Amino acid sequence: MIDRLSLRARMLIAAAGAVLLVIAAVAYIVAVRDADELAPTSGQPMIDGPRMLVVSERKLATISATDMTSSRHIHDVDCVRSYAAADTSVCMRPKDAWTHTLVTMTGQLEDTHEYKLPGVPSRARVSDSGRMVSWTTFVGGDSYTSSGMSTRTGVIDTQTGDYLPSIEHFSVTLDGKPYQAADVNYWGVSFADDDNTFYATLATGGERYLVRGDFNAETVETLATNVECPSISPDGTRLAFKQAIDNDPQKGWRISVLELSTMEITNLSETRSIDDQPAWLDNETVAYTFRAADGVPSVWSVPANGTGTPRKLADNAESPAPLP
Numbered sequence: 001m002i003d004r005l006s007l008r009a010r011m012l013i014a015a016a017g018a019v020l021l022v023i024a025a026v027a028y029i030v031a032v033r034d035a036d037e038l039a040p041t042s043g044q045p046m047i048d049g050p051r052m053l054v055v056s057e058r059k060l061a062t063i064s065a066t067d068m069t070s071s072r073h074i075h076d077v078d079c080v081r082s083y084a085a086a087d088t089s090v091c092m093r094p095k096d097a098w099t100h101t102l103v104t105m106t107g108q109l110e111d112t113h114e115y116k117l118p119g120v121p122s123r124a125r126v127s128d129s130g131r132m133v134s135w136t137t138f139v140g141g142d143s144y145t146s147s148g149m150s151t152r153t154g155v156i157d158t159q160t161g162d163y164l165p166s167i168e169h170f171s172v173t174l175d176g177k178p179y180q181a182a183d184v185n186y187w188g189v190s191f192a193d194d195d196n197t198f199y200a201t202l203a204t205g206g207e208r209y210l211v212r213g214d215f216n217a218e219t220v221e222t223l224a225t226n227v228e229c230p231s232i233s234p235d236g237t238r239l240a241f242k243q244a245i246d247n248d249p250q251k252g253w254r255i256s257v258l259e260l261s262t263m264e265i266t267n268l269s270e271t272r273s274i275d276d277q278p279a280w281l282d283n284e285t286v287a288y289t290f291r292a293a294d295g296v297p298s299v300w301s302v303p304a305n306g307t308g309t310p311r312k313l314a315d316n317a318e319s320p321a322p323l324p
Contacts, residue, residue: 139152
């Protein structure tokens with residue numbers, strides 16, 4: 001009798017143990033499923049607060065826009081220049097050892113279209129609506145330049161799919177008069193919120209001009225000199241840009257802000273030479289890339305009204321773009 005009871009007890013214990021194992025297994029599966037649902041993905045990184053998209057070691061990365069000590073989410077996307085707005089991201093990436101492409105992507109960094117680029121990537125921008133994408137590259141072989149190097153700037157309308165490989169054929173009004181020249185170059189396009197008006201740099205005759213353009217009409221007019229790589233503020237009232245010190249690029253550049261209604265310029269508190277197209281994090285803050293003497297880039301921000309001091313946002317990063 002004792003043996004039968006003992007055997008029965010052992011069977012009950014074994015059965016109970018099997019049930020517990022099943023419960024544990026189910027709990028584990030549920031836990032793994034929930035963890036997978038909560039894990040950061042390339043489109044939804046788990047970063048609290050305002051975020052930025054940057055390029056870090058030729059990879060796209062999402063980081064905090066306010067806390068450089070927080071971890072960054074590295075995306076498996078090769079890139080040398082990028083930008084993002086609304087539900088459109090853009091990446092200028094190496095195709096092979098000799099060529100680059102521009103890839104438009106969704107806000108979740110899924111490729112949508114690929115375009116072959118002439119030359120070496122320099123600038124990229126997306127309008128606030130996500131519709132208009134602009135890019136600039138350095139190209140060689142233009143005989144009208146003493147160095148044989150010039151720029152090429154194009155625009156993509158993601159809504160219509162239209163691809164304009166260059167805006168150099170646009171009609172130019174310089175100082176109120178029609179102007180034509182073989183050495184016209186553009187770079188650093190920034191679209192206003194109507195997705196038609198844009199600002200850019202036009203270089204000709206040894207001078208660099210700020211131009212306002214009408215994309216549909218394919219026209220531009222000069223507004224000021226010594227204004228490069230303009231970036232329009234979220235409220236559309238100002239341009240952040242780089243200006244050559246003493247109008248001499250050999251002396252470096254100063255990050256400044258232009259009030260469009262008055263054309264008054266405010267020099268920002270960043271006094272180092274910054275060779276970049278600034279990006280607005282919000283209406284009060286401008287971000288930019290600073291490249292140290294050793295070539296390592298970092299992202300910084302500064303108040304847009306000329307007060308305060310520069311603040312480092314990320315080491316080993318460049319091409320900042322605020323994310324919605």
